[in-house]
Amino acid sequence: MTTTSMSSKASEGASNASSLADPRRASWWVLVVFLFPALAIYVGLTAYPAFRTFYDSFFTIEGLDATFVGLDNYRALMSDETFWISVRNTFIWSFIAPVLDVTTGLLLALALYAGVPFARFLRVAWFTPVLLSYVVVAILWTWIYNYDWGVVNLALRAIGLDALVTSWLGDPHFALAALIVTHAWKWAGFNMVVCLAAIHSLPSEVLEASELDNCGWGAKLRYVIVPMLRPTLLNLYILAFIGKMKIFDLVWIMTQGGPLWATETVSTYVYKRAFNWNTFDLGYPSAIASVWFVVVCAAVVILNRLLATRERLEY
Amino acid sequence: MRASKLSLAAITVATLIAGAAPALAQSTQITMWSNWPDEPAKKDWVTARVKDFEAANKACSVKLSFIPKADLYTQAKSAVRTGQAPDIFYMEPDQPEFLAGGFLEPLDSYVDLAQYEDWSKPAWTAKGKVYGLPVEAYTVELYYNKDAVKKAGVDVPASFQLTQEQFTDLVKKGVAAGITPVSQGVGDRPFPGGLLLFESLLRKLGTEDYGKLLDGKLSFKDPRVVEVMTWMKALIDAGAYPKSFSTLKLGESHFYFYNTPGALTFPDPSWFTGRAFAPPEGGGMPANFSLGIMQFPAMDKGACPECKTLAVAGSFVMYSKSKNKDCAGALMKSMATVESGTKWMEQVSLQTGLKSDPAKINSPRKDYFAELNARNKGVKYFFGTPLLYYRAKCAETYTQVMNNAFPAGLLSVQEAAEKMDGACFKS
Numbered sequence: 001m002t003t004t005s006m007s008s009k010a011s012e013g014a015s016n017a018s019s020l021a022d023p024r025r026a027s028w029w030v031l032v033v034f035l036f037p038a039l040a041i042y043v044g045l046t047a048y049p050a051f052r053t054f055y056d057s058f059f060t061i062e063g064l065d066a067t068f069v070g071l072d073n074y075r076a077l078m079s080d081e082t083f084w085i086s087v088r089n090t091f092i093w094s095f096i097a098p099v100l101d102v103t104t105g106l107l108l109a110l111a112l113y114a115g116v117p118f119a120r121f122l123r124v125a126w127f128t129p130v131l132l133s134y135v136v137v138a139i140l141w142t143w144i145y146n147y148d149w150g151v152v153n154l155a156l157r158a159i160g161l162d163a164l165v166t167s168w169l170g171d172p173h174f175a176l177a178a179l180i181v182t183h184a185w186k187w188a189g190f191n192m193v194v195c196l197a198a199i200h201s202l203p204s205e206v207l208e209a210s211e212l213d214n215c216g217w218g219a220k221l222r223y224v225i226v227p228m229l230r231p232t233l234l235n236l237y238i239l240a241f242i243g244k245m246k247i248f249d250l251v252w253i254m255t256q257g258g259p260l261w262a263t264e265t266v267s268t269y270v271y272k273r274a275f276n277w278n279t280f281d282l283g284y285p286s287a288i289a290s291v292w293f294v295v296v297c298a299a300v301v302i303l304n305r306l307l308a309t310r311e312r313l314e315y
Numbered sequence: 316m317r318a319s320k321l322s323l324a325a326i327t328v329a330t331l332i333a334g335a336a337p338a339l340a341q342s343t344q345i346t347m348w349s350n351w352p353d354e355p356a357k358k359d360w361v362t363a364r365v366k367d368f369e370a371a372n373k374a375c376s377v378k379l380s381f382i383p384k385a386d387l388y389t390q391a392k393s394a395v396r397t398g399q400a401p402d403i404f405y406m407e408p409d410q411p412e413f414l415a416g417g418f419l420e421p422l423d424s425y426v427d428l429a430q431y432e433d434w435s436k437p438a439w440t441a442k443g444k445v446y447g448l449p450v451e452a453y454t455v456e457l458y459y460n461k462d463a464v465k466k467a468g469v470d471v472p473a474s475f476q477l478t479q480e481q482f483t484d485l486v487k488k489g490v491a492a493g494i495t496p497v498s499q500g501v502g503d504r505p506f507p508g509g510l511l512l513f514e515s516l517l518r519k520l521g522t523e524d525y526g527k528l529l530d531g532k533l534s535f536k537d538p539r540v541v542e543v544m545t546w547m548k549a550l551i552d553a554g555a556y557p558k559s560f561s562t563l564k565l566g567e568s569h570f571y572f573y574n575t576p577g578a579l580t581f582p583d584p585s586w587f588t589g590r591a592f593a594p595p596e597g598g599g600m601p602a603n604f605s606l607g608i609m610q611f612p613a614m615d616k617g618a619c620p621e622c623k624t625l626a627v628a629g630s631f632v633m634y635s636k637s638k639n640k641d642c643a644g645a646l647m648k649s650m651a652t653v654e655s656g657t658k659w660m661e662q663v664s665l666q667t668g669l670k671s672d673p674a675k676i677n678s679p680r681k682d683y684f685a686e687l688n689a690r691n692k693g694v695k696y697f698f699g700t701p702l703l704y705y706r707a708k709c710a711e712t713y714t715q716v717m718n719n720a721f722p723a724g725l726l727s728v729q730e731a732a733e734k735m736d737g738a739c740f741k742s
Contacts, residue, residue: 148557169562170559260716277706277708278410278707
């Protein structure tokens with residue numbers, strides 16, 4: 001027997017041993033057949049559009065003619081006043097609104113956990129807005145904010161606070177806040193359910209120990225519950241943050257970015273530039289979308305690093 | 316054997332006939348997107364024209380859809396790029412990008428342009444060709460509630476035109492009587508908030524200088540412009556518009572005017588009829604409503620008190636990449652007739668860019684038409700509203716500033732003028 005034939009037999013044996021060791025291992029062909037549909041969908045509907053958006057941002061597209069303009073769209077963007085207003089507004093949405101969302105959700109969850117009367121009914125009632133579409137929510141809250149007969153102003157008039165009656169969506173000082181409140185109302189139920197599940201999964205021995213130590217509700221909340229919920233709350237915050245960096249539907253239906261661009265977000269501005277500006281040019285809106293894609297990715301990475309806890313909770 | 320041969324021949328013939336029958340009966344189907352899903356009279360007019368065409372042209376059939384304007388524009392913008400646009404679609408002259416992008420087919424060789432009113436042709440003319448079928452035309456009118464105005468203590472003069480001072484008085488008396496002076500809202504439209512101001516600017520500046528203002532060749536800081544804006548600001552501060560101005564939608568502002576809570580006046584293009592003449596249970600004007608039409612107020616030392624805006628609106632265009640241009644062209648031709656124009660006037664009670672025969676108009680709204688014609692007698696027309704002139708950033712600034720923030724009382728005259736000049740002034 002030659003050395004070659006020995007090594008060939010050895011490798012054959014190894015191969016057989018390998019296949020015998022893990023009979024679940026699929027061949028390349030099987031992998032390709034199973035992965036191809038998902039990959040094709042991903043490439044066609046996600047990767048290619050993203051790449052094409054980036055590619056288009058270097059062109060001015062008039063009708064069917066595309067002219068290469070290099071970085072001109074990006075340069076124009078840097079001096080675009082409306083873009084910077086929309087960036088400011090989107091950052092306000094993204095950093096402040098999630099605090100409101102998560103806090104409201106946590107408070108509602110605590111109320112249910114503490115056994116507030118009619119808890120079962122309230123749980124359903126508080127969760128219902130999550131099931132409504134943005135269109136319904138937007139129309140509903142446009143009515144609520146109506147100057148003449150909206151419930152907010154009616155309530156203010158009823159308690160004699162007529163001086164505070166305002167056109168909530170028509171005043172640049174209040175419009176953005178009014179939208180943020182609407183959004184918090186819609187998502188409070190979702191945050192509540194997640195927080196409630198997290199509270200129920202807290203180790204009972206830790207909570208019981210705190211009660212044995214005569215820890216009051218406030219102290220228990222501050223020193224035991226909230227610290228142990230920290231990972232859940234952070235995840236909720238980051239999820240809300242990402243959602244708000246792309247906020248569009250609610251703003252478009254309620255204010256279309258007005259009054260005086262007070263509620264303009266990057267998404268509404270991209271849409272306006274792509275479809276509302278009497279031009280077929282997709283180059284400039286593509287540049288905005290590309291820049292914002294990078295900003296969102298960077299912000300999520302930074303937030304994760306800043307908020308990630310290094311302390312491991314042990315219980 | 317013979318029987319089987321006969322059977323085979325019979326089957327063959329039957330198969331050939333069956334195969335040929337659909338081919339003989341097969342017609343070319345064209346697609347058409349129209350606006351006006353919520354305006355019954357206009358919808359009926361379009362539907363009737365399409366049915367008449369199909370009855371007279373068995374070789375063509377039409378798949379007709381009614382889509383709200385904003386959605387239609389958005390869909391059309393995507394569809395023309397990908398070659399998926401309908402053969403015929405609704406368009407207004409304020410969307411010039413379709414023409415500039417080469418997506419529209421010239422209609423010169425399909426329709427008889429002699430059937431167009433001469434004034435309507437320029438709205439759709441580019442490079443010597445005509446690209447649209449101008450179905451809907453309008454003038455900008457100042458509608459008013461005769462009873463309410465009288466109740467407020469204002470007498471409308473025989474000229475039906477108040478002076479600046481008299482209009483200010485009307486606003487103040489309306490506020491004192493607890494009636495909103497001007498029903499207007501901008502919750503879903505980019506233009507209505509500017510109607511009163513810009514019609515007043517037209518009367519102050521005259522057609523030539525007003526044209527310069529809209530072309531960006533005249534500053535909003537021109538003393539005459541500032542004078543009109545200052546007067547307008549005083550009306551706004553006096554409470555001319557509803558407090559819900561920013562969120563009130565166009566349809567709601569109609570209801571506000573002739574139903575609840577009621578207003579003295581309603582500046583609106585003469586397409587007013589599309590909503591107002593719907594049945595009252597469908598949000599239309601009550602049968603006993605005392606509708607009148609005024610002229611917009613004459614400005615002090617105004618260059619043209621008799622001026623008025625005229626514009627072409629709802630039109631139909633043909634897609635340049637249509638594969639069914641013969642049928643689409645035939646449908647356009649069948650719509651571009653004096654008879655069609657007459658039926659439009661009769662059914663919709665609104666002007667049209669097509670020629671019509673006034674003698675044959677048999678409308679239940681004869682009185683309304685008579686009053687509209689009386690107000691338009693002897694006027695000097697300026698063609699086009701601001702949004703037909705403004706583009707891109709300038710149009711966006713008009714929408715945010717002149718349509719919304721200034722009439723809502725959020726900006727001073729100087730701030731509004733600066734913002735408009737910043738976006739629109741060319742020198």
